[in-house]
Amino acid sequence: xxxxxxxxxxxxxxxxxxxxxxxxxxxxxxxxxxxxxxxxxxxxxxxxxxxxxxxxxxxxxxxxxxxxxxxxxxxxxxxxxxxxxxxxxxxxxxxxxxxxxxxxxxxxxxxxxxxxxxxxxxxxxxxxxxxxxxxxxxxxxxxxxxxxxxxxxxxxxxxxxxxxxxxxxxxxxxxxxxxxxxxxxxxxxxxxxxxxxxxxxxxxxxxxxxxxxxxxxxxxxxxxxxxxxxxxx
Numbered sequence: 001x002x003x004x005x006x007x008x009x010x011x012x013x014x015x016x017x018x019x020x021x022x023x024x025x026x027x028x029x030x031x032x033x034x035x036x037x038x039x040x041x042x043x044x045x046x047x048x049x050x051x052x053x054x055x056x057x058x059x060x061x062x063x064x065x066x067x068x069x070x071x072x073x074x075x076x077x078x079x080x081x082x083x084x085x086x087x088x089x090x091x092x093x094x095x096x097x098x099x100x101x102x103x104x105x106x107x108x109x110x111x112x113x114x115x116x117x118x119x120x121x122x123x124x125x126x127x128x129x130x131x132x133x134x135x136x137x138x139x140x141x142x143x144x145x146x147x148x149x150x151x152x153x154x155x156x157x158x159x160x161x162x163x164x165x166x167x168x169x170x171x172x173x174x175x176x177x178x179x180x181x182x183x184x185x186x187x188x189x190x191x192x193x194x195x196x197x198x199x200x201x202x203x204x205x206x207x208x209x210x211x212x213x214x215x216x217x218x219x220x221x222x223x224x225x226x227x228x229x230x231x232x233x
Contacts, residue, residue: 034181062223067095075148080104086115160205182225
């Protein structure tokens, strides 16, 4: 995925966030809840790997919320945009006992390979696709494919450009979740000038989703902010 060199600032933000602590919740609270919430050993192994190698992953609090949604909705077909090293992928699969079919897309070949190794350890099957998400999404739309649940953890500045495509891929009563929509709280107030473009695009995206007919949009202040988009049946 890419919209030119202007996304470099957002890549810089991801590098800064390798500590995997919430940008909107005090670190001590994130740490306490992380210790309180039980999770599989493999997920803890990925957290350790991410910390040691300075790789940003979904925050544990956000991962737990994602698991709650999965257990409640019991989706059969899941699309994930942004595999990373497989932490969110496996969080969903553990919540569903591996019963759902997950297609996960990422353009970073090195991280896809790491994710593949962790997924193999789990014993679950994931349809991993190493490609630009816009290419994959466009192909799915052409094929008429739809999903019960879509999780998007990509470049925030690209959300507005893929949103209508995501809606097209979502089944009736389906749910799409977008991560990092509060962007350290920058969408709520002041922000560094280097993030101006990302913040403006993200705020425009959030404004638009509230106006879409047939959808209910909610922002949950977990992790770095989750947008829950529900398609009415």
